[in-house]
Amino acid sequence: MGKNIANTTHNFLFCDGGSCQKAGSEEVVRKVRAYLRNNGLWDSTHTIKTRCNGRCEDAPTWIVQPNNYWYKELTPEKGLEIIKSHIHNNEPVEKHLLYQNKWDKVASEKEIPAYKLKPFSILEDTTLGSCYLTRGFASDQYTFPLFLYLKEHSPTSKLILDDNKSILFSDIKEVIYSKQYVLELILEQETIELVIAPINQKDEALVKARISIVEYFHQITTNKKGIRFKNKFGHQLGLIWLSDTAWEYCSKVQLQGLTIEKQPV
Ligand code: FES
Structure with missing residues (x-):
């Protein structure tokens, strides 16, 4: 008992x-x-x-x-x-x-300042062309909610993997994050696995597969918006073309209110 x-x-x-x-x-x-x-x-x-x-x-x-x-x-x-x-x-x-309750701040001499997102900058990207771009958060505490949101609310957003496989979020049956560091996107016939959490840095294959960089971009010429995922070496692992609603969600939740017009304070 x-x-x-x-x-x-x-x-x-x-x-x-x-x-x-x-x-x-x-x-x-x-x-x-x-x-x-x-x-x-x-x-x-x-x-x-x-x-x-x-x-x-x-x-x-x-x-x-x-x-x-x-x-x-x-x-x-x-x-x-x-x-x-x-x-x-x-x-x-x-x-x-x-x-303790009712204190307005913690009593710590070791406070680490919160990571601040950088404003969007205009750049000429080799694959995206002219765009506004900024980096978002790459931890699983952001990536899992992102995929869950897109599956539930943004059926027209589209995921392009590095082998050019293209998946509409409306085709994703389930987004499961029950394994230690792998996010699973369940499709009708197959499961896509994305490495989104801390892994053993000695495992080369996992290090290469881990999403370590998340970039939010707005292409100037096409007016398209999206997210690009890279590993820590800067190799592209995937890209999502976002619907306007999904872009709004990303600004609000994933980028903590940051927009191209509104810079971080
Ligand atoms: S507070 Fe204990 S490991 Fe982070």
């Missing part, structure tokens, strides 16, 4: 992502769990390992519930201090906090 979580008063969510592991998260987790076990607190608390909490610069991080307390730069000593304070006094340890 599983744990009766109805009896728990505190949840400790330990980040177990790569940066936190490198910064020693496992040692903290083990020490804290041992304390809970040895002090009769195992059943009244719950510990959970999570994937990246999005604050790698402050690794190792934790979240304590209830009340959404975020902690930073943990060590086994700080970890014990924190859980004792929450469990026995119902209070956070303010000096180790990264964030």
Whole structure:
């Protein structure tokens, strides 16, 4: 039988992502769990390992519930201090906090400024000709939503693969992202696989197949708009011709409001 979580008063969510592991998260987790076990607190608390909490610069991080307390730069000593304070006094340890509800910003000396998109620039591209072009985000957190949106809302957008195979989004039956780094486009007779997430950099074939650069362009002579995908060496992996509606979606969601007329602030 599983744990009766109805009896728990505190949840400790330990980040177990790569940066936190490198910064020693496992040692903290083990020490804290041992304390809970040895002090009769195992059943009244719950510990959970999570994937990246999005604050790698402050690794190792934790979240304590209830009340959404975020902690930073943990060590086994700080970890014990924190859980004792929450469990026995119902209070956070303010000096180790990264964030708590109602703060207007995080308490971090290591804040990494958010990546800013560059404005569209006019250029003469060898394959696209005269165009406005900018780079978008290439992580799977953008690429998967992009393909999902196009499949659901933009049947006339068209994907051209590097072998010149052309696929209308209306012909895509399903967009599935369940594998570790591969996005699957399910067609009637076949499945197209796109590598969209971090891969083993030693695997040459995967590195060549991974979408690492995403460019948004507006061809000046034809007035056509689209997206071009490249690997990290700049080799083109595919291109999508977008409907006007899809271009609007891309400006709003994928480019965070950036348009040819409106430059980033
Ligand atoms: S890996 Fe822990 S915050 Fe990113």
